[in-house]
Amino acid sequence: xxxxxxxxxxxxxxxxxxxxxxxxxxxxxxxxxxxxxxxxxxxxxxxxxxxxxxxxxxxxxxxxxxxxxxxxxxxxxxxxxxxxxxxxxxxxxxxxxxxxxxxxxxxxxxxxxxxxxxxxxxxxxxxxxxxxxxxxxxxxxxxxxxxxxxxxxxxxxxxxxxxxxxxxxxxxxxxxxxxxxxxxxxxxxxxxxxxxxxxxxxxxxxxxxxxxxxxx
Numbered sequence: 001x002x003x004x005x006x007x008x009x010x011x012x013x014x015x016x017x018x019x020x021x022x023x024x025x026x027x028x029x030x031x032x033x034x035x036x037x038x039x040x041x042x043x044x045x046x047x048x049x050x051x052x053x054x055x056x057x058x059x060x061x062x063x064x065x066x067x068x069x070x071x072x073x074x075x076x077x078x079x080x081x082x083x084x085x086x087x088x089x090x091x092x093x094x095x096x097x098x099x100x101x102x103x104x105x106x107x108x109x110x111x112x113x114x115x116x117x118x119x120x121x122x123x124x125x126x127x128x129x130x131x132x133x134x135x136x137x138x139x140x141x142x143x144x145x146x147x148x149x150x151x152x153x154x155x156x157x158x159x160x161x162x163x164x165x166x167x168x169x170x171x172x173x174x175x176x177x178x179x180x181x182x183x184x185x186x187x188x189x190x191x192x193x194x195x196x197x198x199x200x201x202x203x204x205x206x207x208x209x210x211x212x213x214x215x216x
Contacts, residue, residue, distance in 0.1 A: 036137025
């Protein structure tokens with residue numbers, strides 16, 4: 001599961017980099033990034049509200065040049081919170097976009113049809129087009145990744161305490177059925193992530209082909 005998430009982040013960054021190297025007009029590059037950025041920042045805002053963290057400012061899309069030469073495309077400012085919630089808010093676009101892509105596939109793609117018919121369906125290309133825009137804003141920003149170190153330390157401590165508690169309880173209560181349920185849920189989530197990773201990889205492959213065609 002972690003490998004799939006890392007793969008999605010890598011593909012998202014590669015797609016943005018490929019676009020920046022291909023397009024000669026900055027305005028066109030930022031225009032293509034706009035839908036994914038809006039979705040990215042929306043997930044930050046929604047996660048903050050769900051986790052009961054007050055939101056101070058929401059900028060779904062704006063071009064702001066930073067002092068280090070980078071360009072900030074959007075921002076959600078929320079109150080300071082604990083490392084767990086801060087990390088979940090920071091990673092919300094990655095998890096949220098993966099879930100969104102999966103459910104869009106369930107909604108848009110034809111069911112139980114051969115690959116030939118799938119490739120002939122207009123819904124397939126609409127789906128891939130939507131995935132293209134979502135994937136461009138899928139990866140966490142550098143600001144988002146600042147929440148990672150504190151989360152890892154907190155998660156390690158909480159995980160060790162949780163493991164000890166489960167170990168103590170399992171000595172008195174049979175938790176085998178719960179373990180099976182958790183394993184099935186993780187397998188389902190992992191299968192969904194693998195599917196999303198494959199779809200984004202296909203979109204990236206199409207982008208490579210388009211780039212070669214444009215540069216000829």
